[in-house]
Amino acid sequence: MRNPWLIAFLLWLVAIVLAVFALRQLPLANLLRTAFQLSLWQLLVWIALNLAILLLSAQRWRELLLALATPVSRMRLLGNRLAGQTISFLTPGPQFGGEPLQVFWLVRGTGVALHRALLSLSLDRLIELWVNFSLLALGIVFVLGASDSRLPQGLPALGALVLLLALSSALLFLLLRRPQRWLPTLKRWCQHWLQHPRLAGLDIQWEQLDRDLSRLPVEHLKLLFRCLLLSLLSWAAILAELWWLMNCAGIHPDPAGFALIAVSIRLAMLLPLPGGIGTIEAAVVWALPTLGAGVAEAATLILLMRSRDVALLICGFIALGRQHRPVNTRECQPPKA
Template sequence: MPQSRWIALLLWPVALVLVTWTLSQMPLAGIGDTLGKLSWQQWLVWTLVNLLVIMVSTERWRRLGCMLGKAPGFLQMLLIRQAGQTVSFITPAPHFGGEPFQIYWLYKRAGMAVHRAVLSLALDRFYELWINFMMLLLGVSLLLLAPQSGMQAGSQNSDWQMILLLMMTLLAVLSAIAWLLVRQPALLSARLEKAGARWLSSPRLKTLGEHWHLMGSDLKAVVRSQKPALLTALVLSLLGWALMIFEVWLVLAFFDIRLNAVELALILVAMRLALLLPLPGGIGTLEAAVFWTFQSLALPVESALGLIALMRLRDVVVLLSGLLCLRALQTARPAPTQPA
């Protein structure tokens, strides 16, 4: 049986079981009553904002792929991204887990060279992580500089300082990796090749060193000649974050809640930190973060339920659409593989 068939047979049962469990853990019982108060105009605006977030993230990845050479079109990239996001959502780390499948689909279904598929995805994830940590760093800094934000002093302030230190450390590590990628790609490639030398006797991995060398060469070419494309990816990353901030502000406005910048930062930081914890989709942690922040800010519990309901409704739609994308990718005809 072809390897792709084995992957399909293993992926689908696991995915369906985990999706069923995830849906069973979501607060679906009271969603109808809470969301029935929204007008169709509010539904439309909220839907458009979420579609824009997905489109911006997809376009960033597509542009990173295009600057490396031949890359799939927007629709194909969207299918691969959403399918991978579904796999990532149902894994213990909600931001990661679907990358091997995305690389496989780029190679097998879109005909992209393996090293370029890996490099485009690595660059996309780097932008996502770096901007996420940077925004969290800015948010925590804002909270620490504004003690009148509704937080208690003392132990909580100390907790935010620890989080700030963690964000700074993660940013420093990512920035050091970026410096190596930009300034010394050959050095990093050599280190990776040395680390994986013990497995190179495997028939499946015998070309691993060649792929690493090709990635290093492509990185050099990108840094020298594709600076505008890299800057565009940065702008798209910032735009995606701006849309996510706007979405939370918009949902709160739906429930007649108007917050200042510090209060909004508290909710956003708590929600994003909850999604970094090793639970599928942040089930439980996101809800706890929202209730804690609403209690700290003396906001109505009904509004917290509305925010959670909309966030989880979006997750349900993403999960179901991602499963459809998985099915579409498995039934699509493979593209001819691009030569290295």
Template sequence: MKLLAAVTLWLLALGLAGYALTSAPIEGIIATLRHLTPAQLIALTALNAAIVCLFALRWWLLLRQAGHRLPFFAAVRYRLTAFGVSYFTPGPQFGGEPVQVLAVTQRHGVPPAAALSALSLDKVLELLANFTFLALGALLIAGRMSLSPRLVIGALLLAALPWGYLLGLYLGARPLSALSAHAPRGIARLTAVIQQSETEIARFCRRQPLALSGLMLLSALVWVALVGEYALMLRFLGAPLSGRQVLTFMVAARLAFLTPLPGGLGALEAGQVLAAEMLGLNSALGLSVGLLIRARDIAFGLLGLLGGGALLGTSNSSPHDV
């Protein structure tokens, strides 16, 4: 069954990639990409590196808030390694989180429960921002285009999940702890870590609402930077678009990364082509955007994996190495 599922996923990815590649003439793609200058590529790379640092900053602040100090650029390195693992793993952009937990526990002496609670809250805040963006983006786009009501409702429900989880924790609920209580006895140690980490997350939400609000503002800042990067990329490709048009491209990209395909392979490229066609733009622009994003993410993903290889190949540092 696993082999059949893997083959099906790869066939789907190849089919979507084939659709995207045949939707635009190669001459149009080359002409669009030729708008980019070396200076513009450097600017986009620098901006994306800054965004990676912003993602790591939220997790790093959560660890510091819990009393565990580690070098900021070590956190950036671990976050980039986790991205590399997640990017090349089938599924909706998850899979690298154990690397982050392992890195801070083994190299910096962070207790497993504290490492898991910091990372879990970081992921909840990330999902909260991502799904809220999708919901708002879907609502804005629906005002101009005939989107399926089911898509809009689905986006709103996705946005409600992380908000509901945080609200539940604030009110005293422990959903993950309740579920883990029914887990097999053979994983009792893992169950205890999950329950302890959720207790720490709930304590943080209830006792430090201002810090939580600050982290939410940081998540919003990340999305402002992401929208700015996307708009700048489109402008560099010769297509200065309105905010609503930029959001259309971005919503298509985020939906692609929610598919079970590694790195949204095929779905990203096809989604960008469809977004361009929905807006009445040249499909070559959509595919060019998709290829540029693909090249960027592969480069950062490989950089993260290389860093992870070096990380696993070195001995543990002192827990007090800050």
């Protein structure tokens, strides 16, 4: 039987080794002075972009809860998501890790029914992954079309992404088209989250989940449109933040070069290393020289990105401490007829 602690330790070890290997190639002298010469308005724009990313993500989850007649405050979901992202960052694989705790905090903190918390978060993650794979595939196509030599072995990666995109698209369409047929599959999917120690003692009534699924077909197209629009706006903010950081680091790439950096970073984040530590550094160190940027600019960009991660982690730990507030059932009362 695999030991999860041993696996996590080994992945952290690999991440640290990769990070050290990448950073050893960078000129660290005067790096802090260069990176922290940002003006006040540059910092304010940077903060605003990150707030937009977080708020759009929380609003997408809120839209799904509203479709299930379960209104929850946006700030509550924002704190929940920040705390969950902190757990995800510290566990292998930055994409997942904090979902069971997000479900637990939502149930405990607002009194939302467990089946609705599971359903809303499952759909939220499915839509997010669908948009991520879609835009990543488009980015690879754009980079390959601009310069075949910039992305070695890009076609196999593109083929795998197109396959995953087709699969996630089919799942999303079928789930919203005939949601009742997916109840057994959804049960199996949620069982993994329910094995978490925080959720193991909570009861879930699957027949209520079945009834909630029946709500979706009525307005599933409008709901899907709103969620996809929020996801695209979130991605626009993510790309704008990356472009802003590159400009702050003195890097001014053309559209193809910017796409290469963005694709390289996102691919690095898919690897099962906590927080993309080591893989993101290696991706930046590999990609920027192909655009004519120096290692000093690469080091500055890495420092800025990791400074953002540290700031988000601090906010996440604060949000973690606030997840123990008493239950406020007024936040999730269904609207009166």
